[in-house]
Amino acid sequence: MNAILPTRRGLLATAAGFGLSLQLMAVPAMAADGQLNKRKMIVVICRGGMDGLSVAPPIGDGEYQGLRGALALNDALPLDGTFALHPQLTAVYALAKAGEARIVPAVATPDRARSHFEAQDVLETGAAGVYSTTSGWLNRAVETLSTHRKVEALSVGPTAPLILRGRVQTASWSPGRSVDAEARLPLLLQDLYRNDPLLGPALARGLATETMAKDATAGLQGPQPMAMGGGKAGAQQGREAARTLGASLAGFMREPGGPTVAAISLDGFDSHANQAGLLTGRLAYLDAVLDGIHTGLGPEWTNTVVVVATEFGRTARVNGTGGTDHGTASTALLLGGALKPGGIVGDWPTLRSQALYENRDVAPTLDMRGLFKGVLAEHMGVDRAALDKGVFPESAAARPVGGLV
Amino acid sequence: MALADQDMRAAIAVTRFGLGAKPGELNEARRDPQGFLRGQIRSSGADQPGQTASSAQRMAEFRDYQREKREERLEKVSNVRPAAGEAAMTDAAAAKAPPARDPVKVVGRMLRDNVGADFTARVQLAADTDAAFRERWALFWANHFTVSATKAITGTVIGPFEAEAIRPNIFGRFDDLLGAAETHPAMLTYLDQIQSIGPDSPAATFMKRGGQRGVGASLQPVALQRRTVGLNENLAREIMELHTVGVNGGYNQADVTEFARAMTGLSIGGERDAAYGQAVFREQAHEPGTRMVMGVRYDQHGKAQTSAILSDLAAKPQTARFVCAKIARHFVADDPPPALVARLEAAWTGSRGDLAKVAEALVSAPEAWNPRPEKFKTPYEFVVSSYRAAGAEPQAIQAVAPILTSLGQKPFSAPSPKGWPEDAQSWAAPDAIVKRMQFAQAFSGGAVRDRDPKVLAAEALGERLSPQTATAIARAESRPEGFALLLMSPEFQRR
Numbered sequence: 001m002n003a004i005l006p007t008r009r010g011l012l013a014t015a016a017g018f019g020l021s022l023q024l025m026a027v028p029a030m031a032a033d034g035q036l037n038k039r040k041m042i043v044v045i046c047r048g049g050m051d052g053l054s055v056a057p058p059i060g061d062g063e064y065q066g067l068r069g070a071l072a073l074n075d076a077l078p079l080d081g082t083f084a085l086h087p088q089l090t091a092v093y094a095l096a097k098a099g100e101a102r103i104v105p106a107v108a109t110p111d112r113a114r115s116h117f118e119a120q121d122v123l124e125t126g127a128a129g130v131y132s133t134t135s136g137w138l139n140r141a142v143e144t145l146s147t148h149r150k151v152e153a154l155s156v157g158p159t160a161p162l163i164l165r166g167r168v169q170t171a172s173w174s175p176g177r178s179v180d181a182e183a184r185l186p187l188l189l190q191d192l193y194r195n196d197p198l199l200g201p202a203l204a205r206g207l208a209t210e211t212m213a214k215d216a217t218a219g220l221q222g223p224q225p226m227a228m229g230g231g232k233a234g235a236q237q238g239r240e241a242a243r244t245l246g247a248s249l250a251g252f253m254r255e256p257g258g259p260t261v262a263a264i265s266l267d268g269f270d271s272h273a274n275q276a277g278l279l280t281g282r283l284a285y286l287d288a289v290l291d292g293i294h295t296g297l298g299p300e301w302t303n304t305v306v307v308v309a310t311e312f313g314r315t316a317r318v319n320g321t322g323g324t325d326h327g328t329a330s331t332a333l334l335l336g337g338a339l340k341p342g343g344i345v346g347d348w349p350t351l352r353s354q355a356l357y358e359n360r361d362v363a364p365t366l367d368m369r370g371l372f373k374g375v376l377a378e379h380m381g382v383d384r385a386a387l388d389k390g391v392f393p394e395s396a397a398a399r400p401v402g403g404l405v
Numbered sequence: 406m407a408l409a410d411q412d413m414r415a416a417i418a419v420t421r422f423g424l425g426a427k428p429g430e431l432n433e434a435r436r437d438p439q440g441f442l443r444g445q446i447r448s449s450g451a452d453q454p455g456q457t458a459s460s461a462q463r464m465a466e467f468r469d470y471q472r473e474k475r476e477e478r479l480e481k482v483s484n485v486r487p488a489a490g491e492a493a494m495t496d497a498a499a500a501k502a503p504p505a506r507d508p509v510k511v512v513g514r515m516l517r518d519n520v521g522a523d524f525t526a527r528v529q530l531a532a533d534t535d536a537a538f539r540e541r542w543a544l545f546w547a548n549h550f551t552v553s554a555t556k557a558i559t560g561t562v563i564g565p566f567e568a569e570a571i572r573p574n575i576f577g578r579f580d581d582l583l584g585a586a587e588t589h590p591a592m593l594t595y596l597d598q599i600q601s602i603g604p605d606s607p608a609a610t611f612m613k614r615g616g617q618r619g620v621g622a623s624l625q626p627v628a629l630q631r632r633t634v635g636l637n638e639n640l641a642r643e644i645m646e647l648h649t650v651g652v653n654g655g656y657n658q659a660d661v662t663e664f665a666r667a668m669t670g671l672s673i674g675g676e677r678d679a680a681y682g683q684a685v686f687r688e689q690a691h692e693p694g695t696r697m698v699m700g701v702r703y704d705q706h707g708k709a710q711t712s713a714i715l716s717d718l719a720a721k722p723q724t725a726r727f728v729c730a731k732i733a734r735h736f737v738a739d740d741p742p743p744a745l746v747a748r749l750e751a752a753w754t755g756s757r758g759d760l761a762k763v764a765e766a767l768v769s770a771p772e773a774w775n776p777r778p779e780k781f782k783t784p785y786e787f788v789v790s791s792y793r794a795a796g797a798e799p800q801a802i803q804a805v806a807p808i809l810t811s812l813g814q815k816p817f818s819a820p821s822p823k824g825w826p827e828d829a830q831s832w833a834a835p836d837a838i839v840k841r842m843q844f845a846q847a848f849s850g851g852a853v854r855d856r857d858p859k860v861l862a863a864e865a866l867g868e869r870l871s872p873q874t875a876t877a878i879a880r881a882e883s884r885p886e887g888f889a890l891l892l893m894s895p896e897f898q899r900r
Contacts, residue, residue, distance in 0.1 A: 048821065114642070115652045117823050130652075134830075158813030159826070160834035172834035176811050179839055185846055185886065189893055192877050196895045198781065198833050203842070206835030267820050268555065272597040272639040320635030321600040326642065358658065 036381045037149055039338070040253055040304040042293060043138060043163060043263045043372075045123070046286065048270030049116060050310035051324055052331030052362060054279050056103040059084045063351035067316045071275055071324070079103070080343060088283040091291035092333060099341030100301075104332035106349050107371055108312060108364035110398075114326035116270065119311035124163035126369060126392040137391050139166030141376050142261055144386045154209070154259035156249045164263050169201045171209040171259060175248065178214060181207040212258060216251035220244050235281060239288040246292020254300055261380075264289070269310060273321040290335060302337035305379045305405060307372065313362050316351055327361035332371060338379060338405050345371070345401060367398035374401030409776045414438040416867035417774055420900045422736060422767075423537030425790025428864045430535075442768040445536040446761050451543035451572035452534060454526035460565035460590050463519065464673070464682025467558050470512040477509050516561055520554070521802035523564025524816040528805055532792035542764055544785075545735050547571050549728070550586040550648060551824035552595045554817045559595045563817045566591035579728070579758035580719040587644055587715060590673045590684050596640035596822060603669035603692025604635045611689075636692075641665035643822045649718040651727030660699050666692040667703060667710045725753040729763070731827075736767060738779035739828040745772035778869070778899035781829035784812035786900070787841060791892050794865040795852035808844045812837055845892040849885040858887030862894075869896050 057073045058064050060082035065072045076084030077093045083103060085093045095101035111122040111130060118130045126137025138153065145151045146168065153170040155161050164170045179186070186207055193200035245264075252258045266286060271278045290306065297304055313330030334345065346366035349355045357363040369392045376382040376391065377400045388396040409417060418438040419426040434441040458466075534540050547567050554560030570589040574582040586592055593599050602609050612634045641664035646652045670691030674680040686708040695704040701717060703710050718724060729749035733741035752766030753759075767773060782790065788805055792798055799805045806816050813832070819825050826832070853861070858878050862870055874894040881887030891897055 113652060114658065115646050116821060117646075118652050155834065158811060158834070158837060158840075159831050160837075162830075165830050169835075172836040174811065174813075174836050174840075176840055177843060179843060184882070185842060185889055185893075188877060188881075188886075188890060189842060192873060192890065192894060198829060199838060199895055199898065202833055202835045202838045204835075206837075206839035209835060210839055270639075270821070272637055273600065319637050320602050320604070321597055321637040323597070323637065325638045360658075 038260075038300070038303045039380055040260045040297075040300060041262075041375060041380055042249070042253075042304065042306040044286070044289065044306060044308040045120075045161060045163065045263065045265040046269050046282075046308060046310040047116070047120060047265055047267045048310075049119075049312050049314055049326055050269040050282075050330055051271055051275065051279060052105060052310075052313040052329065053316065054086055054275070055089070055283065055331040055333070056083050056085055056105055058082050058105065058348065058351065061348075061351050063316075063353075067318075067351055069318050070322065071318050082348065083344065086279070086283050088280055089287045091287045091294065092335065095290075095294065095335055100337055100339055101333060101335040102339065102342055102345055104334065104345040104366060104371055106329040106346055106362055106365040107309075107332045107368050108329040108366075109368045111312075112328065114312060114328070116311060116326070121162065123309065123311045123368065124161065126372070126395075128394045133393065135166030136161070136163035137372065138163045138261060138263055139168050139170065140391045141380070141382055142170070143168045144382055144391060145380065148381075151261060152257070152259040153261040153263075154249070154252055156245065156262065156264040161263050161265050169205055171205050173209045173213060173248075173252065175217075175245070179207065179210040181211050209252075212252060212255050213248075216255050216258065217248045218251075220247050220251065235284070238281075239284055242285045242288035243292035243295075246289040246294075247296035248292075250293050250296025250298075250300075253297060253304075271314065271323045272319065272325060273323040275318075275323040278323075290333075294335070305334065305336040305338050305375050307375060308333035308335070309368060309371075315360055316356055316362055317360070328357045329362040329364035332368070334371075334375075334404065340403060340405055342403070345404070366401070367395075369395050369398040370401050373398065374404050376400075378402070379405045409774055410868075411435060411438070413776050413868040414774060415441075416869040417776065418442055419537065420790075420866070420869065421773075421778065421780065422541065424531050424534075424541055424786065425537075425793045425897075425900070426865050426867065427533075427793045428796045428861070430537075430793075431864065431867045433535075439768055442538045443765060445539040446542075446576055446764050447539070448576055448761065449573070450577070451539055451575050452530060452536065453568055453572055454523075454530040454564075457523055457526070457564045457568050458519070460562040460569060461674075461680070461682035463561040463565055464558070464590060466512070466516060466519075467561055468676075468681070470509070470516055473508045473512055477507075520560045520564070520817065521806070525799060525802045525805070527564070527567075528789060528792075529798045531789045532798035537793075538768070541736075543567075543572055543575050545732065546575050546582065548819070548824040549731065550582075550592065551819045551822055552591045553819040553822070556595065559591060560817055562591040562594070574760075576761040576764065577759075578719075579724075579753075579760055580716055582760065583648065583719050584712065584715055587640070587648070588671060588684050588711075590682060593640070593671060593673055593684065596643055597637045598640040598668060599672045601637040601640075601665065601669050601671075602634050602690045603666060605694075606669060606690050606692050608687070608689040609634045636662070636665045636669065638662060638665035641668055644715075645718065647823055649727070650721050650723040654721070654723040654727065656699050659697075663696045663698045664714060666694075667696045667698065667714055670708060671711060719758060722754065725750050725758070729753055732763065732767060735827050736780075737773050737775075739830075742772040745770050748772070778896065780900050781833050782898055782900055783825060783827070783832055784809050784814040784837075784841075785825075787812075787892075787898065788844070790865075790897070790900075791845070791848055791852070794861060794891065794897075795848075795888075797852055808840070811840050812844075841898070842889075842893055845889040846885075849888040849892065853884045853888040856884070858884055858891055861888060862891045865891060866894075866896055871896055 057076045059076055075087045078084045092101050109122045110128050111119045121130050124136050125133045127133045142151050142153045153164055155164045155172045158174045160172050193203055249262055268282050309332045310330050314324035314327040319325050349363040349365050355363055373387045415431050415434040415438045418434045418441055419430050422442050531540050552559055552563050552566050566589055570585040574585050638661050642661045645656050670687045672685055672687050674683050674685045678685055698714050703713050705713050730746050733746045748770050749763055749766050752762045756762035862878050877890050878887045881890055
């Protein structure tokens with residue numbers, strides 16, 4: 001396993017030997033333009049403050065058992081001497097063993113308010129602080145790329161996530177009955193909307209996506225993601241629906257002229273009480289979505305990087321109700337066939353009480369923007385100057401993480 | 406800003422401030438559009454959507470449901486125990502047992518039906534009411550104090566929560582509304598307050614001691630020995646961030662933790678209490694001592710401490726600013742005129758948070774009557790206004806739940822304590838427009854009946870009906886097509 005996931009210490013030692021921090025080690029390697037056209041990037045947002053210490057529990061950290069008490073995982077899937085993955089993340093684990101998934105265990109946005117809504121805004125706008133911009137960084141990245149090549153972007157879900165809102169009209173899709181774009185009503189409405197700056201482009205794009213959906217989701221007959229029953233059968237149905245959702249997203253990305261950039265968001269990670277049960281369900285769902293994306297992309301997986309991120313992590317200690325409260329750094333996941341195999345991304349600050357942020361949370365060692373910038377720069381070929389200014393305003397200090405692809 | 410004439414003002418009154426026009430409503434509003442709205446403000450609060458059980462009854466029903474489930478699980482466990490020879494017989498016996506009387510399923514269905522009925526009654530009220538501004542004002546506050554069905558138990562008490570805590574208080578003092586909402590069993594459950602225990606309270610001390618004395622404690626896994634008893638700061642944080650002063654309201658993490666300590670003891674009655682499912686205060690779980698929240702000392706004892714902090718939060722100027730900006734965003738524009746917000750804030754401050762005065766200031770504000778419709782309807786508003794335009798109401802939850810769910814506004818299921826978003830960007834995604842169109846098409850077939858869609862359009866939009874839409878409807882090849890064009894027209898989609 002060491003060949004696939006070099007130990008953290010090994011990597012850190014190498015980096016230290018050169019007098020460099022880990023994220024600056026690699027020199028961006030630009031692929032030929034023809035290759036760039038195939039590159040795909042998917043951002044999965046887990047809303048509610050996903051607990052990094054549950055996603056990738058640092059079971060080898062001496063403080064972990066003590067801090068986590070009843071929430072400490074004893075059946076986690078070991079990655080290296082320190083880290084493991086939550087037992088529900090089986091598909092992610094298989095990818096990690098194959099060198100196609102890595103963890104980023106102490107990453108945070110620049111926001112420190114521990115407010116879901118403020119932190120999600122900062123996560124999605126890519127700004128240095130809240131309320132400074134109203135468009136999403138992924139939309140601005142697409143805008144930048146669009147000056148060189150045709151780039152389509154898609155969000156999956158009934159509402160448009162902030163990360164993809166902005167000047168570039170992007171597509172959105174959620175499961176439902178199919179539409180005949182050639183029927184009378186859509187044609188009449190397109191005429192009625194021709195001077196409407198909001199509804200006109202939105203309907204046109206929606207109809208185009210519906211046309212593509214017929215091919216993209218052909219052969220996928222899982223249950224609707226919204227059909228969620230209770231109990232074990234419900235959980236199984238939920239996982240199947242999640243896999244179908246991921247596979248549908250992948251289906252769009254495989255279509256000729258389909259999106260190469262996509263975003264999807266999953267709710268429900270706010271685990272103030274009964275965290276163990278809640279996260280078992282949510283992480284199984286996340287795992288199934290990622291599995292659906294992986295299998296659905298087929299050969300295109302090798303051109304893809306998926307980033308899974310949340311607005312903040314949670315308290316290192318368990319609260320009074322079997323859960324955790326709002327914290328700071330959390331764990332992000334990187335997946336994809338385009339990923340360079342390696343150990344953890346960023347440093348691990350440890351859980352020693354002096355190392356905790358405000359004696360409470362996992363301390364951030366990496367700026368979330370640096371992670372996103374690393375993928376955009378090396379994988380998608382976004383220009384560094386654009387990343388530092390337009391895509392992530394005033395972010396020059398948050399340097400792109402190198403060596404990811 | 407152009408000044409609107411009387412007909413345009415009537416159209417604005419019923420679409421922007423109300424829930425869309427019912428046939429005949431524009432005529433009612435035309436005489437005095439502002440007075441039409443002002444007349445809907447009343448001290449007794451909002452209308453109640455039919456009869457609903459109390460939240461305590463619903464909590465008790467939920468407890469029974471869980472009990473049935475537990476018993477069923479135990480039975481299953483005892484059924485798989487028999488030796489191999491008996492197992493076949495058990496299977497055969499099970500196959501013969503009548504299938505329909507499964508108590509878990511029966512009770513589970515009843516709970517779901519209750520929630521569906523609560524929601525349906527609310528949509529029916531909205532579709533039918535003559536006082537739609539009053540209902541919209543109630544919906545605003547229900548969303549401000551969101552309780553969402555993200556936990557199974559909270560779903561069953563959202564209807565009672567709105568009936569008991571929100572609707573009676575929407576035209577009273579904000580302080581009273583705040584107190585009623587934050588201490589209601591539904592909110593205490595939704596934001597995890599009920600198990601929050603003061604770390605130095607008698608209850609915590611007792612539990613810690615008990616754990617150490619326990620027989621065989623040393624044999625238990627570390628995890629169990631260290632079972633934590635203590636605070637949960639969820640409710641404290643969201644009260645400050647979402648319900649009162651707002652995220653930039655000048656509090657920090659220490660204030661959140663102190664407020665959470667003060668609120669320990671607020672809980673709901675359990676099996677051993679007289680009042681099952683009702684709000685109770687557990688002195689034993691309350692963190693003793695004086696608290697400092699936002700620079701103020703609170704040395705009250707027991708639940709008086711929470712009341713004092715809530716009252717102070719309600720009275721803060723940051724709260725007036727934060728909530729008034731939200732009212733302006735909800736009713737008038739995603740980016741509302743600062744003059745409007747200032748006007749609402751002045752009414753709030755001048756009346757010490759009298760919400761009737763704030764509502765009057767809203768309908769009197771010239772900035773709120775700009776003829777240009779800035780707001781894009783949320784799915785709920787779109788569906789309700791479609792029923793109103795048709796002069797109809799939904800008969801069952803199945804008529805509204807699928808479309809609301811597919812548009813991202815599943816009944817009683819706001820994605821977070823922040824409630825439903827209010828802005829066009831959230832709701833006008835390409836996929837959502839396509840799904841609205843599908844709804845309009847399916848709905849129109851049954852809704853238009855033998856009526857002329859041109860007349861219905863004039864009844865629904867009045868002066869706001871554009872020549873382009875009127876022409877498109879006049880040219881429609883069928884009545885349903887004409888009505889669907891009305892529902893999907895740019896002016897009907899906005900308000």
